[in-house]
Amino acid sequence: MKNVLTIYFKEMKSYFNSPVAYIFITVFLLFTGWFFSSNFFLQGQASVWGALTVIPLILVFFIPAITMRSVAEEKKSGTIELLVTMPTRDMEIILGKFFAALTLLVIALLFTLTYVITASSLGNLDTGPTFCGYIGLVLMGSTYLAVGLFASSLTENQIIAYIIGWAIVFVFFMLDKVLMFAPGPLVSSLEYLSTEYHFNSLARGVIDTRDVIYYLSMTTFALILAGRALESRKW
Secondary structure: OHHHHHHHHHHHHHHHOOHHHHHHHHHHHHHHHHHHHHHHHHOOOOOOHHHHHHHHHHHHHHHHHHHOOOOHHHHHHOHHHHHHHOOOOHHHHHHHHHHHHHHHHHHHHHHOHHHHHHHHHHOOOOHHHHHHHHHHHHHHHHHHHHHHHHHHOOOOOHHHHHHHHHHHHHHHHHHHHOHHHOOHHHHHHHHHHOHHHHHHHHOOOOOOHHHHHHHHHHHHHHHHHHHHHHHHHHO
C-alpha cells in the first residue's frame, strides 16, 4: 500500500503541477453546465437529469484523454525504468495511477454538485435517482479509467493510447444501442455488457448489486490487463 500511495501522490502532483487537471475540470464543467442550463432556462425544469444523462457520453471522450499519458509517457521518456527499479510491482504502479485518475474524476464530479444545490433550492429534486446516478457515474468512470490505463500501457504514443482507449470504451457504451441488429440469442449478453445499460439501471434510484458487481468486475479485469501489459516489457 505504501508503494501505491507513493505512485498516487506522484501522479496527483503531475496532474496539478501542469494544466492537465485544470483543463479537464474546466472543459468538463463547461459541457455539463451547458446541458444543465439548457434544461434550467430553456425548458424551465429545475432538474439535473439532463446533465446526468449526458455525462456518460462526455466521459467516453474525456477519460481516455486523462489516462493516455499515464503509462505511455513514462515509457517514451524512459521514467518507467526508474519506477520499476524501485521496490514496486507493476500492479502497484497501475493501481497508484488508477486511484490518482479516479480522484481527478471525483473532483470534477464534485464541482457538478452546484447543479444539484441549485436545482434543489428552486424545485423538488428527486434525491434517490440523483444520488444513485452519481454512484453510477463514479463506477462507470472507474471502468473507463481502467480501460484507458490498459490502452496507455500498450504503447509509447499518447495519441494511439487515446484512440485505443476511446475505441474500447465507445464499443461498450454503444452495445445496448445496437441490440436491434444483434441475433436474438446475443441480445441479453450484449445488453449486460453495455456500460450505459447499468448506469441507467442505477439512475432509476435503486442500487442493484448486479450493476455494482458488473462495474467492479470490469474495472478489476481491465486493471489486471494493464498490469500484464506493463509486465510484458520483461518478456
